[in-house]
Amino acid sequence: MRLHTAAILLLFGLGIFAAHTVKGSASSQSMRKFSCVTLSTKQLNIRNLVSYEKQQVPTNAIMFVTAGGIKICVSPDQRWVKTAIKRIDERRVAKRK
Known part of the structure; x- marks a missing residue:
């Protein structure tokens, strides 16, 4: 017992x-609810992008979120991606003022 x-x-x-x-x-x-595994090779319309998130795992990428809530992963090394990030940041600063 x-x-x-x-x-x-x-x-x-x-x-x-x-x-x-x-x-x-x-x-x-x-x-994370969504993680970049594959990267889109298309250039996106910057006006439709509302936010972004930098990601390093499992792959180095930028995840853009469109006005419709769609998440698209792209390579951070492209010139248009850097321009898009800059524009989104500028919009955020303008909204705060």
């Missing part, structure tokens, strides 16, 4: 430890 009680307590303790560990690791990392 004593061995049976010890086994139950051990399993209970391991269950609590596992639940706490999983909860802690999941809440300590921010999980």
Whole structure:
């Protein structure tokens, strides 16, 4: 009987430890809802872009969000991408004033 009680307590303790560990690791990392895996090669219309996010994992990319909420990933090395980022930043500053 004593061995049976010890086994139950051990399993209970391991269950609590596992639940706490999983909860802690999941809440300590921010999980992205969308991540760039492939990059578009098309140049986008800058006027339709409302925001962007820089991403380095799993690939170095800029994720643009259009006025319609569509997320499009592109290479950050292109000249038009740098221009688009600059324009979006300028719009943000103008809105704050």
